[in-house]
Amino acid sequence: MEEKGAESGIAAMAACYQRFDPASYLKYNYTPPRADFERKDSIVPWKLACLHRAFTEDVSGELLVDIGSGPTLYQVLSGCEVFNKVILTDFLEINRQELRRWLRDEGGYNLDWTPYMEYVCKLEGRRYAWSEKAAKLRKVVKDVLPIDVHCPQPMAPDALPSGGADCLVSSFCLESVSPDLAAFNRALGHIGSLLRPGGHLLLIGALDESYYLGGPGVKIPVVPLNEAQVCASLKERGYTLMRLEVYTLTWPL
Numbered sequence: 001m002e003e004k005g006a007e008s009g010i011a012a013m014a015a016c017y018q019r020f021d022p023a024s025y026l027k028y029n030y031t032p033p034r035a036d037f038e039r040k041d042s043i044v045p046w047k048l049a050c051l052h053r054a055f056t057e058d059v060s061g062e063l064l065v066d067i068g069s070g071p072t073l074y075q076v077l078s079g080c081e082v083f084n085k086v087i088l089t090d091f092l093e094i095n096r097q098e099l100r101r102w103l104r105d106e107g108g109y110n111l112d113w114t115p116y117m118e119y120v121c122k123l124e125g126r127r128y129a130w131s132e133k134a135a136k137l138r139k140v141v142k143d144v145l146p147i148d149v150h151c152p153q154p155m156a157p158d159a160l161p162s163g164g165a166d167c168l169v170s171s172f173c174l175e176s177v178s179p180d181l182a183a184f185n186r187a188l189g190h191i192g193s194l195l196r197p198g199g200h201l202l203l204i205g206a207l208d209e210s211y212y213l214g215g216p217g218v219k220i221p222v223v224p225l226n227e228a229q230v231c232a233s234l235k236e237r238g239y240t241l242m243r244l245e246v247y248t249l250t251w252p253l
Contacts, residue, residue: 047171051078061082114130
């Protein structure tokens with residue numbers, strides 16, 4: 001009975017995302033005023049700085065896999081300078097199409113990522129190199145693949161090398177697709193199967209949040225988690241916590 005309840009909760013989350021609109025999501029969440037590089041209280045510079053530090057100080061290797069990319073690229077803008085191969089993933093084909101349009105430079109994508117690349121280049125000390133970063137990202141991203149974090153085998157058997165990825169990055173994914181804490185815990189374990197022994201997971205997520213906005217007035221449910229629960233979940237699933245950083249929003253979402 002409990003297993004059927006878990007399955008129905010996950011199915012309900014999947015059904016909710018069938019109405020997801022990448023264009024609305026990107027415009028609402030990744031342009032001003034919500035995404036503003038000039039605001040000191042904006043979360044965008046903080047996220048990019050955290051990723052920059054992690055990819056320059058903590059992790060390296062051959063293969064980086066982004067878990068649940070959505071229609072966004074910011075989470076691999078630093079990693080593409082460190083890893084020779086990057087794979088993007090998402091559950092929704094409409095998000096994978098959005099990513100492919102940008103990667104193929106064929107036009108029709110819904111957000112100009114130039115301000116994000118410019119900001120990351122400044123962090124790297126390369127103020128005017130954003131076009132080089134765009135070219136590098138298009139070169140090192142080798143594929144955009146389906147994923148289902150609620151499956152014990154989240155990706156196709158031949159999607160990754162047999163040894164697994166050197167690093168996983170996942171930004172605002174697991175809590176946004178899990179109906180409850182138990183499902184979040186299982187998803188953490190499932191994606192761990194994609195990681196080589198001794199590899200790294202860079203996890204960015206929301207705390208104490210019950211929904212996020214996929215566009216104006218479009219509420220998408222999120223499992224509310226606190227810091228202690230996330231730390232316990234990581235430990236339970238065999239991860240060793242190396243660094244934890246928390247950002248407190250000072251203005252309403």
